[in-house]
Amino acid sequence: MKNLIVNGMLALALAAGAAGCATTVARETQLDMKPKTAALEPQDVRRTVEKMVDSMLADQDFIAEVGGRRPVLDITGIKNRSTMHLDMASITDSIRTKLVRSRKFRFMDRTTSADDLQFMNDQALNGLTDAKKTVRAGKQSAAQMYLYGALTEMRDQTNGVTDRYFKFTLNLKDLSSGELVWTDEQEIRKEQTNNVLGF
DSSP states (O other), X not given: OHHHHHHHHXXXXXXXXXXXXXXXXXEESSOSSOOSSSSOOHHXXXXXXXXXXXXXXXXXXXXXXXXXXXXXXXXXXXXXXXXXXXXXXXXXXXXXXXHHHXXXXXXXXXXXXXXXXXXXXXXXXXXOSOTTTOOOTTOOOOOSEEEEEEEEEEEEEETTEEEEEEEEEEEEEEXXXXXXXXXXXXXXXXXXXXXXXXX
């Protein structure tokens, strides 16, 4: 009876093998965590942002005081030219945060809100504020440089292997001269193999 049960289980295993068992194997190049898929993961984005900002801060040639003060930067939204849905606003925020914390730049915030205008109007019109100290419209700093960039992707699928290549590019432009004063890129290559294994 025992042999009959064992033989039955073996037959079931062989039947499953004949149908095929799908497994997914993912491999990632030069990253310290085992990937789950060939898609970009949070740690990919975090480390890429850190590397690019570190590269920018290490380049001292363009980091100089302008009129005795740190240069004023602005940053546009990083464009997503890949097939993945990513929160590019969050990536842009991470870049800005790391640069602000470096204390080497001042940053523009172009999102002047209704609250900002209300504060200015209240100071100017309520008569309770020293006129010499009131903040008036038209006095905000202007960006001297701005940072922009993009995420691109190339994808190839051959013989059950998906090869995905991502590239982050950042550029820093001097508005007064129109010159590109710094640029860098970071690459991420991910591979995923879908195997059908038999027993």
